[in-house]
Structures are given as structure tokens and as C-alpha cells.
Amino acid sequence: MEQAQQAKTTAVKGTDTAREVRALVKNIYRSAHEAKANGQKVAYMMVASQYDEILRAMDVVPLPTENYAGLCAAKRDMDRFLLKAEADGYSQVLCSYARIGLGFDSLRKDLGHIPEGSPDGGMPVPDMMLGSSAVCDPRFKWYQAASRYLEVPTYGIDVVAPPPQDDLNAVRDYYIQYQRDQLKGLIGFLEAQTGKKMDPDRLWEAIRLGDKAWQLWYDIDRLRVAIPCPMPSQDHFSIMVAGHYYSGTQIAVDFYQKLYDEVKYKVDHKIGVIPDEKHRILYGGGLPPWHTLWIFNYFESFGAVFVIENVYRGYDPVEVPSHVKDPVDFLAWRAFLRFTRYHEKARARSGNPIVEKLLDMIADYKIDGVVFHACRSCRATTIGQTHMKSELGKYSDLPMMQLVSDMVDLRDYSEAQWKAQIGAFIEALEARGK
Amino acid sequence: MTVMQAIDRLYNERGVRARELRADGHKIIGYFCCFVPDEILAAFDLVPYRIQGSQSEPIDEADALLEPMACPFARSCFNLALKDRYDFLDGFVAPHSCDTIERMYHIWHSNKPTSFDHLINVPHMLGPSSDAFFRNELKYFISRLEDFTGKKLDESKLRDAIRLYNRRRALLREVYDLRRENPPRVSGTEITKLLVAGMGIPAAEHIGLVSAFIDEVKKRPRPAADGLPRIFLWGNEIDDIAFVSLVEECGAHVVMDDLCTGSRFFWQDVSETGDPLEALARRYLCTHCPRSLKPQAGNRREDLENRFGYIREFADGWKAAGAIFYIVRYCDTCELEGPDLKEYLTDLKLPVLMIEDDYSTSTIGQLRTRIQAFLEMIM
Numbered sequence: 001m002e003q004a005q006q007a008k009t010t011a012v013k014g015t016d017t018a019r020e021v022r023a024l025v026k027n028i029y030r031s032a033h034e035a036k037a038n039g040q041k042v043a044y045m046m047v048a049s050q051y052d053e054i055l056r057a058m059d060v061v062p063l064p065t066e067n068y069a070g071l072c073a074a075k076r077d078m079d080r081f082l083l084k085a086e087a088d089g090y091s092q093v094l095c096s097y098a099r100i101g102l103g104f105d106s107l108r109k110d111l112g113h114i115p116e117g118s119p120d121g122g123m124p125v126p127d128m129m130l131g132s133s134a135v136c137d138p139r140f141k142w143y144q145a146a147s148r149y150l151e152v153p154t155y156g157i158d159v160v161a162p163p164p165q166d167d168l169n170a171v172r173d174y175y176i177q178y179q180r181d182q183l184k185g186l187i188g189f190l191e192a193q194t195g196k197k198m199d200p201d202r203l204w205e206a207i208r209l210g211d212k213a214w215q216l217w218y219d220i221d222r223l224r225v226a227i228p229c230p231m232p233s234q235d236h237f238s239i240m241v242a243g244h245y246y247s248g249t250q251i252a253v254d255f256y257q258k259l260y261d262e263v264k265y266k267v268d269h270k271i272g273v274i275p276d277e278k279h280r281i282l283y284g285g286g287l288p289p290w291h292t293l294w295i296f297n298y299f300e301s302f303g304a305v306f307v308i309e310n311v312y313r314g315y316d317p318v319e320v321p322s323h324v325k326d327p328v329d330f331l332a333w334r335a336f337l338r339f340t341r342y343h344e345k346a347r348a349r350s351g352n353p354i355v356e357k358l359l360d361m362i363a364d365y366k367i368d369g370v371v372f373h374a375c376r377s378c379r380a381t382t383i384g385q386t387h388m389k390s391e392l393g394k395y396s397d398l399p400m401m402q403l404v405s406d407m408v409d410l411r412d413y414s415e416a417q418w419k420a421q422i423g424a425f426i427e428a429l430e431a432r433g434k
Numbered sequence: 435m436t437v438m439q440a441i442d443r444l445y446n447e448r449g450v451r452a453r454e455l456r457a458d459g460h461k462i463i464g465y466f467c468c469f470v471p472d473e474i475l476a477a478f479d480l481v482p483y484r485i486q487g488s489q490s491e492p493i494d495e496a497d498a499l500l501e502p503m504a505c506p507f508a509r510s511c512f513n514l515a516l517k518d519r520y521d522f523l524d525g526f527v528a529p530h531s532c533d534t535i536e537r538m539y540h541i542w543h544s545n546k547p548t549s550f551d552h553l554i555n556v557p558h559m560l561g562p563s564s565d566a567f568f569r570n571e572l573k574y575f576i577s578r579l580e581d582f583t584g585k586k587l588d589e590s591k592l593r594d595a596i597r598l599y600n601r602r603r604a605l606l607r608e609v610y611d612l613r614r615e616n617p618p619r620v621s622g623t624e625i626t627k628l629l630v631a632g633m634g635i636p637a638a639e640h641i642g643l644v645s646a647f648i649d650e651v652k653k654r655p656r657p658a659a660d661g662l663p664r665i666f667l668w669g670n671e672i673d674d675i676a677f678v679s680l681v682e683e684c685g686a687h688v689v690m691d692d693l694c695t696g697s698r699f700f701w702q703d704v705s706e707t708g709d710p711l712e713a714l715a716r717r718y719l720c721t722h723c724p725r726s727l728k729p730q731a732g733n734r735r736e737d738l739e740n741r742f743g744y745i746r747e748f749a750d751g752w753k754a755a756g757a758i759f760y761i762v763r764y765c766d767t768c769e770l771e772g773p774d775l776k777e778y779l780t781d782l783k784l785p786v787l788m789i790e791d792d793y794s795t796s797t798i799g800q801l802r803t804r805i806q807a808f809l810e811m812i813m
């Protein structure tokens with residue numbers, strides 16, 4: 001049985017374009033090394049901080065430390081960094097991305113060079129670190145802690161979103177004002193670091209490219225409503241690299257254009273990820289288990305395909321009012337509109353924007369079941385999953401499951417337990433299909 | 435009833451006074467952490483109630499709704515709410531202190547709604563634009579309270595409340611000053627009780643209690659020198675005496691702290707001049723909490739000094755011989771701050787014991803050996 005399923009797995013077909021992501025990832029770290037050699041400024045940065053285009057417009061080369069942690073896990077080379085951070089006094093329950101980042105910085109400092117054999121050549125010492133409060137707490141606090149190993153200028157910005165209960169008309173102006181002030185503060189900091197003024201035209205250009213890429217990405221995801229599923233979640237977890245780490249560049253636009261064409265072709269020709277698609281699964285949330293990505297293939301061996309996911313997404317496109325003429329204002333408005341996109345819907349029904357988004361996905365993508373991944377060390381993406389499951393249960397009777405491990409720390413993962421849980425979940429899906 | 439009996443009653447029977455007040459027609463508003471200005475609630479004649487958990491009660495019902503990797507303090511509070519132990523609250527306000535509280539707010543709101551649920555967004559960054567934003571958030575909070583109570587904010591009442599709370603702050607600092615003596619006439623355990631007792635009663639009542647407590651302590655005879663080490667405590671929520679008592683039982687005096695349930699919530703005053711909302715915004719944002727990010731200042735040493743200089747003053751002023759960190763597990767910002775503060779204090783030659791714990795009295799006994807070993811080392 002097991003054998004047969006494993007064999008079938010090889011028939012799984014993702015997109016060819018997704019295979020090009022490996023080169024994009026390598027290029028992130030290579031570019032950072034090259035930039036250092038050329039005297040260009042390199043910055044540790046956090047994904048989804050709403051400042052990507054600013055970095056591009058100012059020729060600051062982004063070095064995404066969270067992505068690096070995921071990369072280490074995918075290469076199963078994380079333990080030495082985790083253990084180093086723990087030896088330095090960081091708790092075993094602290095965000096494991098942060099532990100890998102801190103452990104890496106600590107080792108590099110002790111050795112005086114990048115630790116031998118680090119994935120993709122390792123990260124060079126950055127010229128600065130740019131934290132943000134978007135998504136979670138560790139993302140601004142981590143770089144402050146990292147200054148223990150790296151004495152470089154460090155800056156943090158707030159990224160704010162109002163709770164769904166707020167009256168948006170009452171809070172909009174001051175939320176946008178604050179976001180603008182925070183971004184302006186960052187620009188001032190970057191100007192001091194680079195010795196260059198920010199050029200608004202270049203920022204507009206980066207914004208145009210950023211929006212174009214994300215529109216294409218959004219269109220690709222809309223294509224994924226097709227049956228059979230043309231692109232699985234495994235691909236999403238690679239192709240998001242272009243949207244999150246190349247935002248504001250032509251590279252991202254070209255990449256998504258190519259991917260769009262390929263996915264469109266698959267949809268038009270009814271080419272699915274697996275030949276016999278039986279169950280369509282929504283990845284409801286939680287960071288992916290980078291250490292065990294093959295688990296998606298395991299689902300597929302039972303005819304279950306992950307067709308859409310609610311993590312590391314691009315935001316849905318939003319319409320910034322035309323009276324906004326300043327690029328920094330535009331970024332502030334865009335952030336506000338992105339974050340409040342589901343607020344009205346939430347107020348009208350469940351009260352919870354994420355639940356609304358998931359319910360939309362369930363309907364649009366003809367979902368048969370939902371899987372969440374609880375990460376022991378990531379509070380931001382894990383707390384609320386249980387609640388979301390119970391809220392979703394009020395509006396849908398789909399089978400739902402929560403797998404538990406961590407995004408990178410293998411010590412929190414049990415293969416036997418997962419397989420047993422998945423088996424029961426598949427049975428529930430099958431029972432429902434009857 | 436002696437003052438200590440009154441304190442014991444409030445400490446042991448949490449919510450007892452709030453229930454009485456509610457029976458008399460007052461409205462009680464619960465809140466978390468150190469970022470919700472009591473003054474604003476008081477100005478609306480509402481009774482602010484700082485929500486606490488229970489370290490001695492296992493978290494059972496919350497498990498079905500709130501993941502076990504969330505901060506156990508927050509989980510415990512929610513657990514009590516699920517068991518209707520907070521059924522005396524007319525409203526519930528959460529500041530966006532941290533990921534856990536923010537996410538828990540939504541879960542609480544769906545499962546145990548009150549007639550006034552509100553989340554205040556608290557900037558993580560510090561600086562002028564953060565003050566301005568927070569002032570606006572407070573203004574919005576006020577507008578929601580106006581809808582809830584059906585009355586407009588009376589600015590003179592807000593000013594009165596600021597003065598009243600400053601009075602309470604001054605008295606609490608006076609209590610802390612008593613701890614400068616060696617050996618102190620007042621124990622850390624008593625202080626914890628006094629502070630926790632005050633979290634669920636109107637400021638005016640707490641002021642009466644604190645004054646009486648000060649008088650009582652001043653009458654105590656000075657104890658003979660005992661040579662026991664003086665300890666500074668750092669961490670987050672310690673709303674139970676178990677841990678402080680354990681440290682004292684092991685042979686030490688807990689003399690000073692930087693805790694959410696200690697000096698952190700009352701040390702600084704709110705300015706009584708100028709725009710009261712601006713004063714409140716500024717004061718509450720400056721609360722020393724690892725969840726806020728001070729802009730980097732100079733090199734590593736200077737930055738640590740900028741972040742922790744006030745702790746050096748605490749340790750010096752209260753002649754601490756060692757510091758114990760009590761970090762409630764899963765509090766990411768404390769977990770990241772701890773090693774930095776340890777480095778800073780170690781450089782100052784102040785020995786540090788860093789403890790991460792589950793916010794549960796059932797496991798606290800296991801810490802005894804570590805604490806004893808630490809105290810022996812610094813003696």
C-alpha cells in the first residue's frame with residue numbers, strides 16, 4: 001500500500017516555472033555577496049513589511065532572514081544554528097526563524113567568517129537591519145537582539161491595521177497618517193545610510209512594478225479555481241519568492257508573466273497536478289513545514305491536492321484613490337486598504353476577516369477539506385487556528401484538520417503521528433464524497 | 435479588619451469588590467496589561483479592573499479554543515472568562531500589547547462578548563508619530579466609551595482622574611522606598627499582595643489601603659541585620675505570590691522589580707499640565723516593556739544603556755545583589771529581551787538567574803534548587 005502510494009507520487013506535476021525559483025533564491029544570497037563587494041548597501045529585512053519598493057528605489061539590496069531560516073530547514077541544515085542560539089540563552093520556544101537567524105549571526109561572529117557549508121553560501125554581514133511590526137512581534141525585536149552579534153545601524157517601523165470592529169471612517173485618516181510617518185522615518189534613515197536622497201520617480205517605478213507583479217500573481221491564483229488544479233500549494237511556497245523577495249523589480253513581473261502563461265495553458269488543456277484529482281484541499285493557515293514539504297505529495301498519493309493556501313499570499317489588489325499623488329502616501333494608503341479588505345464582510349457576518357477570506361476560498365475553489373499547520377514557535381500564524389476552525393464550522397461542514405509541528409524545528413515533528421492523522425482525514429473526505 | 439486582612443481578602447477573593455460595586459450599580463471594565471489608561475475609564479465613572487489569571491488553577495477549558503503555545507498568562511485569563519469568573523465585567527478592553535493578546539481578543543470577543551469590547555492599537559515603535567497615533571487611538575476609544583455610556587467626556591473629570599492616579603503612583607513609590615532599608619520592613623510577598631489587591635478596586639480605595647499599609651509598616655520595629663541577599667526581579671506577569679514567596683523562603687529579600695504587575699504599571703506619572711490626552715498617550719507608551727522598541731541609540735553599549743539605564747538605577751538605588759528574571763514562557767519579546775538585559779547587568783557585575791516558567795504554581799517548587807544555588811553563589 002505504502003509502496004504503491006509512493007510510486008504514484010512521482011506522477012505529481014507542478015509547474016515548470018516554479019522550478020526556476022531555486023535560481024531566484026540562490027540569487028538573493030549571491031546578489032547580497034556581490035553587493036557587499038561592490039560597496040552597495042545590504043539590509044536584513046522582513047517580508048510583508050510594506051517597504052519593499054522603498055528598498056528597491058534606493059538600491060538597498062534586501063537580505064530576507066526569515067527566508068534564510070526556511071531555506072536552512074528545507075536543506076535540513078538548521079540544527080547547528082538553532083542549538084547555537086539556544087546556547088546563547090534564547091529559549092527553545094522562541095520563534096525558530098529568529099533562533100536560526102540569531103544562531104547564524106552568532107556563529108558567523110565567533111568564526112569570523114560565514115559558517116562552513118552554509119546553505120546557498122550563507123548571508124554576509126549586512127550594512128543595516130530593518131525590522132517591522134507587520135505580522136508579529138519577533139520581527140522587530142529580533143534585529144534589536146541581533147545587535148549583540150552585529151553592530152550595524154538598526155531601524156524598525158510600525159505597520160498598523162485596525163481591528164475589524166473599528167469604524168473605518170473614524171480611524172482611516174490617522175492610521176494612514178501614521179503609516180506614512182513611519183515610512184518617511186524609514187526613508188530618512190535609509191538616506192542617512194546610503195548618502196542618497198530618495199527619488200520619488202524611482203519609487204513610483206518600483207511601485208508600478210510591484211503592483212504589476214502582484215496583479216499577475218493574483219490572476220494566477222484566480223486561475224487556480226480550475227478543476228483539475230493546475231498548480232499546487234507546493235508551487236505556491238516556491239513561487240511566492242518572486243512576490244515577496246523581488247517585489248518592485250522587473251524580475252518578479254517577468255517571472256509571474258511566465259507562470260501565468262503556463263498555468264493558463266494548463267487550465268485551457270485541463271492538465272492537473274495529478275491525473276485523478278479526488279479531493280481539493282485548502283491550506284488554511286500556518287507557516288509551511290519547510291522541513292517536510294514532501295508531505296504534500298503524501299496527500300496527493302491519496303488523490304488530495306492542495307489547491308490554494310492562506311499564508312505567504314500576495315494581498316488582493318486594491319484601488320488607491322486617484323487623489324493620492326505622493327508615492328509614500330500611496331504606500332500608506334495601499335497598506336491600509338490591503339489590511340482592511342475583508343473588514344466590511346467580517347462585520348456583516350462572522351466578525352473575523354480571515355474566516356471570511358477562507359469561506360470565499362472554500363466557495364470559489366470548490367474545497368473539500370481544510371488543513372491548518374500549527375507551528376509551535378510561531379504565535380502569530382498559529383494562535384487563532386483552533387478558533388478559526390470552529391468559526392468555519394459554523395458555516396461549512398467540511399472536514400478540517402490541524403497538523404502540529406514547527407516551521408523549521410524538526411524536534412516538534414512526528415511523522416508517524418502525521419500519517420495517522422492524515423489517514424483519518426482522508427477517510428473523512430472519502431466518507432463525505434460518498 | 436486590619437489593613438493586612440483587607441489586603442488579603444482582596445488578594446484572595448479576586449473580583450470581590452468589583453462584584454459589590456456592580457451590585458451598587460457601577461459598571462466594571464476589564465482590561466489587560468499596562469497600556470490601557472485607567473484615567474479615561476475613571477473619568478467616565480467606570481471602574482477599571484485589571485484582568486488577572488490564576489497560577490494555581492489548571493488551564494482546562496481554554497484548550498479547546500486557544501492554542502497551548504500561547505502565553506499561559508493570557509490563556510489562564512481566558513480560561514477564567516470561559517468559566518464565567520469574569521461575569522461581573524460590563525466591558526472588556528485589550529491593548530495590542532503582543533501577538534497573543536491581540537489574537538486572544540478576537541477569540542474572547544467571539545466566545546464571551548460583553549456589551550463593550552474594544553481593542554486599542556498600541557504602537558510598538560516609540561517616537562513623536564507614535565505618540566500622535568496613540569493619542570488618536572485614545573480619542574477613538576473615548577468616542578466609543580461616549581457611545582457606551584451615553585455621555586460626553588468631561589475634561590475636568592479626566593484631569594481629576596489623572597491627579598488621583600498620580601497620587602496613587604506617588605504612594606506606591608513611597609511603599610517601594612520603604613524597601614530601600616536593609617533589611618526591609620516589608621517583604622516582596624506583601625508588596626505583591628498589595629499591588630494585586632489594588633488592581634480590582636477604584637484608585638481612591640486603593641489609595642486608602644496603601645496609606646494605611648505605609649503607616650502600618652512604619653510602625654514595625656526595624657529587624658536586625660540578617661545578611662540576606664537583596665534581589666531585583668524582572669519579567670512580565672506575576673500576579674500570584676508563589677514565586678516571590680519562594681525566593682524569599684530560599685533566603686533573600688525581594689526589594690525591587692520591573693514587572694508588568696510591579697513598578698512597570700505605576701512608576702512614571704502622567705503630566706498634569708497641557709493636553710491630558712497627549713500626556714496620557716506619552717506616559718502609557720513610555721511604559722518599559724520589551725514589547726515596545728526604543729530607537730537604536732549609538733553603539734551596542736550606549737544602546738543597552740539607553741534601554742536599561744533605568745534598571746541600573748533600580749538595582750543601585752535598592753542595592754540589589756542579584757537579579758532574577760521570571761519570564762512567562764512563550765512571551766517572545768521577553769524571551770528576546772532577556773539575554774540582552776542579562777548581558778547588560780552582567781557587565782555591571784550584577785549576577786543574573788534567568789528563569790522561564792509556565793505561570794503555574796504546580797511547577798514553581800521545581801525552581802527551588804536553582805534559586806537556592808543562585809542565592810548561595812551571590813552570598
Ligand code: SF4
Pocket residue numbers: 066095096097098135136137138139287377378379380381407
Ligand atoms: S513568530 Fe512567526 S511570523 Fe513572527 S517572525 Fe517568527 S515565524 Fe515569522
Ligand code: SF4
Pocket residue numbers: 467505506507508531532533534535670671725762764765766768
Ligand atoms: S506576558 Fe508577554 S506574551 Fe503574555 S500577555 Fe504579557 S506581553 Fe503578551
